[in-house]
Amino acid sequence: MTEISFFRTDILPLKNELFRLALRITLNRDDAEDVVQETMLKVWNRREQWSELESIEAFCLTICRNVALDKMKRADSQNTSIEESGEFEHADRSYAANPEEQAVQRDRVELVRKLVGQLPEKQRTCMQLRDMEGKAYKDIAQVMGITEQQVKVNIFRARQTIKQKFLQIEQHGL
């Protein structure tokens, strides 16, 4: 298989997974899209390494995260504010039968999304890869260059924080 056809069949299809990770880190759709594009080019430029890789997916996710973190650092140094992304679509839950209930439900999902966005980046990324993408601790550790135990700790803290803040707001309001 030529490099370009491998790129088309095995790397380009990872775009949405990379996009969601980039979006989780940058919290901005345009930035996230730029990140994925840059990631794709970087992965292409390192094509001589492909054959040595255990997982091309983990490789792409690692590059994506690093590109996203770089972008955030640059944005910070330029003192530009990062807009909160409104791009995570509202989930439509079937059990929320009437429109009013659906709206309330949407607000709650939106609240969770915001709370996740407020987590430290490591916790956010761990949560994204585990709870949204369904990855094993081992794979997340590989992507982030930390131990499995550290991944677990980050996920534990993220879930605890989300739970506490969410229930607090639900019960007592903001």
Add this chain to the structure above:
Amino acid sequence: MDYKYIEQLLDRYFRAETTLQEEQILKTFFAQGAEDMPQELQQYAPLFAAFDEQPVLGDDFDERVLAQLPADIVPLQPKQVKARTIRLTERLRPLFGAAAMVAILLTVGNAINQSMRHDTTWMDADEYANIKVESLEPSVAYDQVTDTLTLAKDEIPMPVPSDSLLNGGID
């Protein structure tokens, strides 16, 4: 429905002790949203709903990325090789200059050569008259030609029909 199992899973989920399969069970459970779900459980539904969000990139993303790859390595479309008809004159045009130069050299060289030879073979009127007389003697010329032809007749082999060659006629 017994929600004990789900409650137990939830507890373990928040302690980061669930497996991927168990987390999938929780997701599916909350996505289905049972009618009689207790309030304690239902409050966690938005959490798992938020995890289900799948924002995606636009359809044109692939083409934009591929367009950025170096074109010499990645021809997006196979390079078109167009057949171009070139007329003979067009094809030979680069040689026209050289041909003209050769022609000039030949002309000039010939002219010089001619004038030089003219100098060396110059004869005076008497010599010229002698030659003329000698070569114009008709009977002598006739005899010479007749002798030559007679000789030639004996020397030159007659043409052999081609099929006789195939049948060993040369033997």
